[in-house]
Amino acid sequence: MSESKILTERRGQLFLIGFNRPEKRNAADYELLTQLSLAYGEFERDAELRVAVVYAVGDHFTGGLDLADVVPHVGPDGLDVVPEGGINPWQVDGVQLSKPVVMAVQGTCLTLGIELMLASDIVVAADSATFGQVEVARGILPFGGATIRFARAAGWGNAMRWILTGDTFDASEALRMGLVQEIVPHGQQLERAVALAERIAARAPLAVQATLANARLAVREGDEAAENALGPELVRLMQSEDARIGVEAFLTRSEPRFVGR
Structure with a gap:
């Protein structure tokens, strides 16, 4: 049996959700996306869990969609990655999480990774992080919420500068725009995200x-x-x-x- 592409761990009142496809820079194929949706659903349903921490195994958060695997799953209404019991992690279908999500990102963080950030509540970035909303370079549009949330978070001009060009930007630019809240040395991002999540979990x-x-x-x-x-x-x-x-x-x-x- 193959290893799960999404790792989950209960750590006290925290729920850690980890991308686990490091050999592919954590590129998201259809199986990873459905497992991620199920992890979000599990977090939402469990009353003992107060905060989720989303992270990635390896040097990179995600290289974006594994298009060769995902495209065949696109139907007339788009891409459905939410099986029964799951919640869309990008929360663009009207279903919202009721509990906070803290993210830890490092290395390459493309497309769906940025959209997960925009759908979460606090983001800690490693100083190694490089971001890109590159869908226009692939002939598609961002469909996980960037068109809705990027401008809200960063301002219209900042959002259009990056999502219309598909250019990449670094952690300092992400911090300036408000897409991330803290930058830490590479390798410390998960520890810091967990510390912040524990602070939240200790509150009512x-x-x-x-x-x-x-x-x-x-x-x-x-x-x-x-x-x-x-x-x-x-x-x-x-x-x-x-x-x-x-x-x-x-x-x-x-x-x-x-x-x-």
Whole structure:
């Protein structure tokens, strides 16, 4: 039996999801994409898991799509990589994760890798990272969310500079544009991403998820929709056991241990 192309590991309340096709620079064939979708679905369903960390084995995050393998799977409505129980990792089909994702990227990170970054919440890049949204050089368009999210994250001119030329850019440029939040020496990206994920996982999970949901609501439906949701969400959270734990920890100057209820 062949080794899985996506590795998964539960590490406390974290769920590590790893690209595992290093001999192909982690290029994504159809099997890898479906396994990735299933991993995202598993993360979403498990109430014990609070944060996902997406990374890649080897020196490169991904060389993009393995077009020779993927193209035959493209149907009249595009490419469907979500089997039953999965969630589209790029979240461009109306189904959104309710929990945060932290990414660690290194080396080559093309096309779908950038779109995973744009669909995640925090990105740590190795100083070796090189990025490219190169679909226009292959005769196709970015179909994992770059046309929707790149300009939102980086500004119109920055996005068009890179997605219309297909040119590559380095980690410093990605940081300048806001596509990544930190740069670390090559080899330290996963350790740093895990550390950030652990910081998030230590916070009240209901509050983290509500904060994430409201921020996304503002992006997708506008300020008014997010503003209207703030009051009811505050009331709901204040009635939770986690809110009681948080207040008690504040009063006793102790470290809270949230339970997600």
